[in-house]
Amino acid sequence: MGSLEQSIFFRFLSLLLSLPLIIEYPHAYAHSCEPVRCDTGYGPLIKFPFRIKGLHHPRCGYPGFDLYCKDNYAFIHFPLLGRDVIVERIDYEYQTLTIVAEKNCLWNLLFTSSNFTSSRINPDSWTLHTLLNCSKKGSFVEEYVNPISCLSDAEHEALVVFGEDRVGSLPVSCRPIKTISVPRLYPFNLNLMSATQLTENNISEYIYFGGDGDGLNLVWYVPGCIDCESSGNNCGYRDNNSSETLCLPPPPRPPHKGSKRQHVIIVSSMGTLLLLTSLVITIKFYCYWKSRRQLDLENENEVEKFLENYKYLKPIRYSYADLKRMTGQFKEILGQGGYGCVYKGILSNGTLVAVKILKSFDIDGGEFINEVGTMGKIHHVNVVRLLGFCADRLKRALIYEFMPNESLEKHIFSKSSNDCFLGWEKLQNIAIGIARGIEYIHQGCDQRILHFDIKPHNILLDQNFNPKISDFGLAKLCSKGQSVVSMTKARGTMGYIAPEVFSRNFGNVSYKSDVYSYGMLLLEMVSGRQNTDITEENTSRVFFPEWIYKRLCQGEDMGLELQTDEDAHIAKKLTIVALWCIQWYPVDRPPMRSVVHMLKGSMENLTMPSNPFISSLSGNKDTKNSCITNLSVIPE
Known part of the structure; x- marks a missing residue:
């Protein structure tokens, strides 16, 4: 039990033990004008105007x-x-x-x-x-x-x-x-x-x-x-x-002699009941604290056992005191979220780092072990590098290489788009870099790694705007030959989670779930806004993926800020690739290797995918067929 929990426990216990006293004297100060004597039973009665x-x-x-x-x-x-x-x-x-x-x-x-x-x-x-x-x-x-x-x-x-x-x-x-x-x-x-x-x-x-x-x-x-x-x-x-x-009004009269015994019985019963209740709650608190402490010890042992096997890998283990020194007592905060806070730090050799302090709710250490174990096996230019970690009892942290340009989210969702817009060519390079990073974790490691939380916030940009995938806390490992992944609960962020993660009616969970998340991310890069925007004045544009699909099918303008024909070419290519990735059923989505080929290839070789939103349209199948008559096969 931490110091805060102990403080709350003992204050609560003190309150319970003092309840009988509070009940016994409820009218101690309620009647400040009650007549009194300086000598009980003798002396003048003192009341108004005295x-x-x-x-x-x-x-x-x-x-x-x-x-x-x-x-x-x-x-x-x-x-x-x-x-x-x-x-x-x-x-x-x-x-x-x-x-x-x-x-x-x-x-x-x-x-x-x-x-x-x-x-x-x-x-x-x-x-x-x-x-x-x-x-x-x-x-x-x-x-x-x-x-x-x-x-x-x-x-x-x-x-x-x-x-x-x-x-x-x-x-x-x-x-x-x-x-x-x-x-x-x-x-x-x-x-x-x-x-x-x-x-x-x-x-x-x-x-x-x-x-x-x-x-x-x-x-x-x-x-x-x-x-x-x-x-x-x-x-x-x-x-x-x-x-x-x-x-x-006068103070309440004391009970008459006939009810004195009854009054004593009632007060004694209430006091006994409160005492027993306090005792039961105290015992339950103690049992909870003891079991929680035992669980903490088991989790600490599990983390230590994992780190003992992990010590031969490259990331360095730091103490919590080391984190304080490298961050200057956690002086400069870079960001925060549901996972915890990220602080800017510097190693003894002058290397800038980002220190992510994990929140205490990850008591079992699952996400911590998951991220350290996963990222220790990844070495790719488009995946953020894990330089070290801290496991000082329940104080846990991850130390990454520092990304001066922060996350992709900051650049594509900025209100001052003129100042932060990266340009269509750079957006295309970022999209290719992200796709290569996902392809690597799917195919390039000894085990296939499924990220399950691909979104703009988890894409970091270095000094040259090269993208790096981060935050593997929800990642899951499986063999390359394993086509189906078992899951007990949904993982990820709303708006980027594939349909099959919610319901097996759409298919099995697999590496294709990351493909769906990537497609939603790609559409947000194109539109410069979140895919579902309830603040959009034009109600038809509230859900951007469906709106842009209709525009492309009908050959209409995409409604984007495009300066040159090359910009329009890149925007259309990114949109079509994204629409391929967000197909409703996993089997209809291309693997990331094919996505990389599509992004690097010519626009002329791309065809429109089938309509993933057909159920929400007018229901006219001719609309669907007119868009997919020249579909070509995307190789696996």
């Missing part, structure tokens, strides 16, 4: 009404004292909260704070709070008198009185110590929802001071939330910049 920083969404509370939890206590920042204080109680019905100081007396901090004025001026927006020390403890029932136990002792009692005019009604044993002025905002005047901005620096403008023992009562007022909360929902703000409230 929120816990880091737990609740900002819309769950008003800015400045942020609380945080520490040591099971809820804290809020109180700007008038410049410190954080403990929130002891929150009464959402009367909209009050009681705060106390941590490890100190809150009232002592208030009366000693520099944030309050001791002025006797009492404007409408301020109220006076007077601290008194009473030497005689008594029972004070006035609602404006608040005993402060944290400042009192056994002999003295500290009181806070709200309002200057009420101090005189107290006993003479109570002596004023200090009077401070604090903001005064009554609940029925306070409207947080009309505020455009509220920060912790001016929170005091929105609270009302009241006494409650050692604590200090603060009052807030938020209209619009009473009806929402009375219906069992949670109140919140639409966003931080808006005072519009939202009514949010």
Whole structure:
């Protein structure tokens, strides 16, 4: 298993093992405005307009009404004292909260704070709070008198009185110590929802001071939330910049006691099922990896065994590191296709090469062995030369001689035909060279080699535009006396595959299948376009072979760019030879030796072949006969 496959496997395994945790906590963050307490079962319930920083969404509370939890206590920042204080109680019905100081007396901090004025001026927006020390403890029932136990002792009692005019009604044993002025905002005047901005620096403008023992009562007022909360929902703000409230649904209730056992059973069953599924998939992955690894080892051994027998032939074996050096870390790409990518390289002796890196899907090494074994036996001027190869475990590559003019496809299918057109005489020489190359692999080797993928892309051109056949990955070897080749599946490229390769109703697969592919290639050289062109505006020219056959039979112009009579002579000869090669039945096609003779011979000795497209014409047999009355026999 490669590093990529291992990474995918372990990530998938981790995902499977984490599924029970994902199932167990599906609502962990679904309800960000859910009321909470800092101490489970104790302490004030914290909900709108307050929120816990880091737990609740900002819309769950008003800015400045942020609380945080520490040591099971809820804290809020109180700007008038410049410190954080403990929130002891929150009464959402009367909209009050009681705060106390941590490890100190809150009232002592208030009366000693520099944030309050001791002025006797009492404007409408301020109220006076007077601290008194009473030497005689008594029972004070006035609602404006608040005993402060944290400042009192056994002999003295500290009181806070709200309002200057009420101090005189107290006993003479109570002596004023200090009077401070604090903001005064009554609940029925306070409207947080009309505020455009509220920060912790001016929170005091929105609270009302009241006494409650050692604590200090603060009052807030938020209209619009009473009806929402009375219906069992949670109140919140639409966003931080808006005072519009939202009514949010409450979190789902936990299952009641009667269904707790059932809930546990369901969760346990799902967890067990997921665990078993994960285990089964893990085992299957392991078995697959083990069998794949065993298959890889067998294939590597098979390739190594082949290369051991092949080492006495001329091509050199290179390592993958050698390929990196000769290609400069695969810097310049020449082309790519279904087989892989081709890179430009240079050998240590200065020879330019083309390095074809095979894709990993050829795991069994079949095409690699096929091409190395086949091309190692071929030595012909019209067949590309294999200079070396690489078989570094599953990294495989083929090193060929470099062809500076690339493939024939580039020159015959180019849109800028004026710049890339080779000329009719050169096209004829290329056609003859290709035919000689195919004739050689059919007759010139110890064994007959059938290419099965003759097409413009696989014809390379050297610096002098001499053609060389390449890519023998689909090739098949057979004895010269063997007239029929067995095949389990079709080979080749659509548009160039002979009919018998698809269906045995047209005959047996043989070397004549390469002849058909060559004929289709020859017609594309003549037309400068693919034989089947659905973009052709003239619908009768969509399939060029049939169209050109009709034109020749009727003696009409071929519709090609021909400058001289010699050009017309060559174009007509190439077309007629191609039509011979693409005959529907293999027995009607000439062998490549005859094709070479026809290309090199005189036009006057050529006759039109029978119509391979008769089934798609009008069905008039006279049309066929008028074209083939002077047919001569093409020798095998």
